[in-house]
Amino acid sequence: MKRYKQYLFDGDPAIIPRTAERHNLDLNTSDTEVQVETEENDLMDIEQDTFINTDAQSTVIEDINVENIYDGDVEDTTYGTTEWNWRIELSKIILNNELNNIYGKIGNLKEFIEHKAFFEKISTTMNKSRGEIFLMILKFSISNELSFSGLINLFKLINSMFETPILPDSRHIIDKLVNPKEGVEYHVVCQECSVYLGKIGDIPSSSICNVCNSTINLKNNTDSTFFTLINPAQQISDLISNHEDYFYYVTNQRVHKQGHISDVYDGKKYTEFVKSLPNEEKDNYVTAVFNTDGAPKFKCSQYSIWPLYLMINELPKEIRTNKLVVCGLLFTNKKPNMTVFLDKFVDLVNKCRVPIKIKNEQRTLKIYVQTCCVDAVARAPFKA
Template sequence: MTQANVNTVNQLSRDAFGKSLGESSQLEESVNHFISDHGGGSSSSNNGDIESNSSTTDNNEQHSDNSDDESHGSIVSSDDDNDDNGDDDDGGDDDGDDDDDDDDENRAGQNGDQLAVNPTVENFKLMLRENYSHRIDAPVVASRGNALLMVLEMAKQNSDTVKGFIDSANLVNSLFATPVLPTSKFIMDKLLRIDMGIEKHYYCPNCKHELGIFQDGKSLKCTKCHPVEENTEDSEKERNTNENVEHFVIFNLVTQLEIVLKKLFKLRVKLFKPSDALDREAGHFKDLYDGSVYKKFARDFDKEDVKVISFTICTDGSPIFKSSALSIWPIFVMINELPPGPRFSNLLLGGLWFGKSHPDMKLFLTPFTRKLTNMSFGFTIIINAELQWKVEIYLLGCCVDSGARGAVQFISTHGGYLSCNWSEIPGIYIFGAVRYPMMPDRPPLRTCESLIENGKGFTAALATRQRLPTDRLERAALFKGAKGVTPLAESDSFDPVGGFILEHAHCVYLGIVRNYASIWHAMLNNKRGNDREDKLKLLNDRLQSLHPPIEVRRLPRILEERVKWNAKECENFLLFYSIPALQGLIPFKYVKHWFLLVQALHLLLRNDVTLEDCNTARTLLCHYCCDIQELYGEQELTFNCHLLTHLCEHVLRWDPLWAISGMAFEDGNGVLKRKIKAAKGIPNQIHRNLWQECALDIIREEFSSNETKVFCNSLRSKQLLKKGVFTPSCNFMGKSVKLQPSARES
């Protein structure tokens, strides 16, 4: 066989098959057989020619210690060469592939139109016909359930649309004489649909009047906004018109809870028993079970023969598209009795409001609370053939940010008078907004009884059209800021004051940290001449020169990008970067003042917070809030700064700050947004993904062969590090480099 044919076969194999050819021993033998049939000569001489040609083509190629690889030349070692260049799925270095692409382009440019008549193309076609034209006669090792599971898992991991999912199923069907998987969206929906008990509650968008749950043949025309006469032809037409109405969705929590409990039971994740909270060490706060709210719940509602489970809910808006005002407001449900890891990763979806406006919380939360109340009467969950639990569900907490907390609690929003959720501090109007200076006497705290009484008084005043004061402060003071009674108060286990959790991620990280980062940026910008540029550049250089460990997922960003910092980045800046980065750039009195907040948060974020830690943090936060007016002015006495005075009360009432955080619920919002593929039918898309994931858990339980598990795990897991030397005392990561010994070492 001539050298030209050897080079041609070598290049065709590298270009046409790449790594896959080097990974298949069967194809290696086919190529060698093709060489011997069409070129003659001995196998050893041919292999030697190929190997020598490969070494001249790729200067970076390293010889393998494996004798088999050496004997087959570049056809086999191409896989190792690509690995050495870092070509992997984890974003490794792609230098090897880029070099090959450049060589291909150069050769294509040199050959020009000769490629169309190159005789090696016919050789390539001949090799394809010899190796790929035969019907597949390999035995099938997977069942139909295994195939369905693998297609579902692949669609989930790749975030496929419904069409992409059906196309994958049809690809599998095309390999068989008869279809083995559903061939259409309709059949797939019928197969995978689980009765989730979804309820569509319709309402009038103008007057927010509830029109009820959808039923076939029922009129959805709002009679308040569009009254019609009885027994007329027009009235019958009006009744059958369902235009200009909107709806929100309430999901069935029982089915979701059953699937989660079954999955965690197999993983041997145990539920916390509420009565055990009464035996925990006093004065130490290690989780939410040590707070006063949960201990009171354990005394009042725990039972011996029933699995008592408590929920913490959250609702917050999240925009869907940048070019539209549409947003979703999901109700996420967290199971308090799970350990922290499973607690954050196994959120349930209780409801979904979508539209261009904020939800009417009375309309949205009333049917959801009624469902929770019905679940408190008890129901049965079948864990397996030998075990079933009687379960009772109770609402315990509500974790929402300041923007939504006022609407859910039915008090003034955070921009109005008497808007504090836990105290009756009035606030003062200065600099165009309500501010909250420190008072010599502590303002009275809200109680459950007073809040409900004031809420009922406000509702009665509106119903009777009572004339209210025109002054905003007087009108708010008349009912202590109450705007009604929250529907969550219908649950016997929920306290409309103590049941609301101070969500520190939005308050401290996204609120205070971002605000003071802007103040310091403006402070450095006010410097004159080169001093301003030097200090800003030095601060950014300090932030970018930091190399945090792998546990800190995000690298620090410059101060100009502070608006884009998420809650985790703000937390890292507060706890780890801010003090050393600001040293020498702003006056020391500001750094010392900031250190009070940093130290207080360090104490309240410990795994084991003691009463002494709470008292120390309370003192630090009190000094911090008192010094704000002197250092920064009254305009910085914001609502978030006032909430710092309640932070230690929150720990005593609930938990360390990390035990319940808005970060987990924000992650849930991101998961829901990734499920939306089109602008129409958003609730249906989310609902379909919800019951498909539930069906996937059931199918995974029924059809999990070893081969299927390997395939599914390869989709879910990240690629492991391929290069490294691991010893008991030290691990060396990356590609090895040969170093010459120094003169002293030699």
């Protein structure tokens, strides 16, 4: 079905939006039919472009006030009365018709360059905010896997379309916006004996392991094993805030039916955990399952990345499985020793608190990681 027909039904008196070319064609055809019928019947004289023959009736076309028509209400027999901004729709139709007149007649690049519209300045009104454009750029860069340099160039491209820049396009500012350093810790592990050396920034860029006397060069990441820990509080807060009704239902209203299992909340371990909580924490908790699995950075290299995810249980099923929280990354070119990585992860989770407002009530949630889910390949490093 054509786009401009999908809103109307048979017999609907509303004017159907259409391209100017199609509309003019219909008017000319209808005028011809009216003139022929009038001459044959000799009933009355009508002026051209005054009457249209529709369903054997003549309808007077008066001067159309676009604002009155396109700001009015349209009766939709399915959804009821809906307010339509017809001026915007009309401008889109006119613009589409103009584009068809320009590009529809162009056969190749040379004809496009020689067309007068090629050098005309664009006067189309911008209908997006800076924030919307910023998010559109980020989504485009993620979908197309742009490098950071590609992202910078895309910002510069958008700014070049305006007389003055509308978005930041310097590498330093964009790096601060898209790669915040708050809540991120970088740790170094000796590649030879897997001893924890400390945080990056607290130790020299060239260090010597006190256990095996190996030299660690932090400037060359491929010669060292390191991991990052990301505070998950903000990510968890955002997810729960977007589904606070469900979270409130699980933590405050849901009643477990004995012998009936419909979700993780009905499991034995979960119910025992909730009962074991102190009274002041029975509404201020969030549970999670964590998972990790190694992925090679390059097909021809032994270098691998081990991300550590949290799946929040107190979210709807379709959300919790698709919106995992990344809270750690381990980078190594050898078989990983998970002991140090997981020790620091446990310390992070134990200290982490999630400030959030639920039903206009300020809460501070504590994270409880209940289970670990890994495949057979990752199970051995975890047990070790």
